[in-house]
Amino acid sequence: MTVDDSLSRGIGPVAMTVLPQAAADDDERAAAHWSGQLATFGLLEAAERHFRPAAEEGDLTAVKCLVWLARQDGREREAHSWLERAAGAGDAWAMYELGVSLPRPEGLEEAQRWFRRAAEAGHALAMNDLAALLARAGRREEAKDWYLRAAEAGVTTAMNNLAIQHVLGGDRAEAGRWFERAARAGHVDAMANLGRLRLEAGEEREAASWLGAAARAGHQGAAGLLAELPGAAEAAGEAGLP
Incomplete structure (x- = not known):
């Protein structure tokens, strides 16, 4: 045969x-x-x-x-x-893949062009990756716009990244909203970031819950923060997510 x-x-x-x-x-x-x-x-x-x-x-x-x-x-x-x-x-997936495949750092400028074309064609991951390049270049407001579009399309990494931009801009309430949305969707870094944000706000019980969730998912930074909270590890294990 x-x-x-x-x-x-x-x-x-x-x-x-x-x-x-x-x-x-x-x-x-x-x-x-x-x-x-x-x-x-x-x-x-x-x-x-x-x-x-x-x-x-x-x-x-x-x-x-x-x-x-x-x-x-x-x-x-x-x-x-x-x-x-x-x-x-005109295929948005192919545009995005071209951006991903280009060598770094020499291909970053061309990658950004492909990410932008893909993002403008509606590719959600391209929106997030374009935003990351813009943020790295100091174009934070444009980056936030693309992170928002990606986040609203359901990209949990973009939700976490958008929240970080809000932290940098001083809007911790909006940051908390996006961290929580990403965390509840299972994004481990967002769980840790939300826990840290709640801890800084003095909300230790909720902080312990989110840090505990991140630690159980293998986030070492969250585990370290949790260990510094007296009695928090037990509380996190008992309480579950807030």
Whole structure:
């Protein structure tokens, strides 16, 4: 049985059906899994032959499938070339991936351009990463705007980052609101930051609860702060989250 024949049975038909769906939906976990399955069963070359004609004709889903297949084979330059094609066709995920893939620090300026294009096209993670570059450059107000957009789109890291910007700007009430929103969504750094904020406000019981939650999730800084609070470790373990 040839490799091409194997696409008609076993893992082949499943992967060849699900990979395009995952690529079209920008479901990175699924795309990595199914392209990995094709690699494991020796079907990468046959899969590429299958998707390449449509990709050459400009089919974005096929192009994105080829990105994942090239990555599985360690062909990053080829993956980058397909990403550029998808980004040029207006795909926000590809724009974001190009920004992520550029070398640091020499590629930061170009990365920012790609993040901005992706963010303006609605890519939430690009909004957060663009904001981080802007904040690093001292453009805090613009950074806050992009962090806010990413946070409102549900990116918990952006919620935490936005809260940090509010702390730096002196608005601790707004910082607490965003730290808590991120913490309740499971962001461990936000739990620790909220605990620290509550501790500085003298709200030791609530501080202990959040520091305890972060410490149990493996945050060493939170564990250290918690250890300095007399009786707080026991209180944190008993109280649960506020």
